[in-house]
Amino acid sequence: MITSRFVRQSLLMLCLSLIVACARISVSSEYTPEVGQDGKDVAWVPTCQELVDKMLHVAKVTPQDFVVDLGSGDGCLVITAAKRGARSMGIEYNPDMVALSMRNAAREGVAGKAQFIQGDIFETDFSQATVITMFLLESLNLQLRPQILNLKPGTRVVSNTFTMGEWTADQVATVEDSDCSSYSKAYLWIAPAKVEGTWKFPQGELTLEQHFQTFSGALKSGSKSVSVTDGKLNGDLATFTIGNVKYTGRVSGNTMKGTYESGGSTLQWSATMVGKKM
Ligand SMILES: C[S@@+](CC[C@H](N)C(=O)[O-])C[C@H]1O[C@@H](n2cnc3c(N)ncnc32)[C@H](O)[C@@H]1O
Numbered sequence: 001m002i003t004s005r006f007v008r009q010s011l012l013m014l015c016l017s018l019i020v021a022c023a024r025i026s027v028s029s030e031y032t033p034e035v036g037q038d039g040k041d042v043a044w045v046p047t048c049q050e051l052v053d054k055m056l057h058v059a060k061v062t063p064q065d066f067v068v069d070l071g072s073g074d075g076c077l078v079i080t081a082a083k084r085g086a087r088s089m090g091i092e093y094n095p096d097m098v099a100l101s102m103r104n105a106a107r108e109g110v111a112g113k114a115q116f117i118q119g120d121i122f123e124t125d126f127s128q129a130t131v132i133t134m135f136l137l138e139s140l141n142l143q144l145r146p147q148i149l150n151l152k153p154g155t156r157v158v159s160n161t162f163t164m165g166e167w168t169a170d171q172v173a174t175v176e177d178s179d180c181s182s183y184s185k186a187y188l189w190i191a192p193a194k195v196e197g198t199w200k201f202p203q204g205e206l207t208l209e210q211h212f213q214t215f216s217g218a219l220k221s222g223s224k225s226v227s228v229t230d231g232k233l234n235g236d237l238a239t240f241t242i243g244n245v246k247y248t249g250r251v252s253g254n255t256m257k258g259t260y261e262s263g264g265s266t267l268q269w270s271a272t273m274v275g276k277k278m
Helices: 002-028 049-058 076-083 095-107 138-149
Strands: 066-070 087-092 114-118 131-134 156-160 171-174 185-190 197-201 204-211 214-221 224-234 237-242 245-252 255-262 265-276
Touching (some): 049 171, 066 076, 131 138, 245 265
Parallel strands (some): 066 087, 087 114, 131 156
Antiparallel strands (some): 171 185, 197 265, 204 214, 224 237, 255 265
């Protein structure tokens, strides 16, 4: 009798010890990344939370957005975007970081909105994003730039610290928090519509040359040529001046239409692309 009680108690103790040991092993084996650890094309350094908030703020992220972080690390941008109500996705090469970011998203209660995929940013489709976030290097931003310029006009792109070469940012914001002292700037670009080429315009032929979100050109009617100045694109919204008349219009593929002011009235205009510069 005493022996069997002893055996039962011993077995119970053994089971408890095994449970505690297993729990210890699983806690200690939870992956802990180190700031500065190697990544495929760039090391892992997390964006500080104040800058994460600022980046999503300058991109005006709303629940209607689909936010994609290129090289998503521990998932901080993706998780914060999901907490703002947006659908979000992180693309991360390191599978341990992917698993960590999934655990972080679950812990923050946004696993349903924040998705993480293991993949290479140069081989993964992110064309459905309405907002792109990234903390890479300028050289990587430049490699991604042609793809970014092909995104739907109006797509917002925010980068922690690193710029896009001669494509100047539409907005720059800085945070003052001491945790962010090394990387404290958010650069915002808005993917511009494509207007370069020749357009059939009500008053003649409009030839435009585009440099990212700015453009210039000339309007030819008969032997007369007038310069197009101050051409700017905010996504698909184009504004420009011909002579002293200011035009505003929306670009949709090969058409542009909008309004201009003349003699105190607002008049309509529209144009059709007749020759695209290759
Ligand atoms: C500087 S960290 C930024 C992490 C996160 N976006 C943030 O702001 O906190 C860059 C991340 O990109 C990942 N990475 C590097 N090259 C990559 C590639 N080719 N494809 C996907 N992820 C990559 C690294 O593993 C690292 O986690």
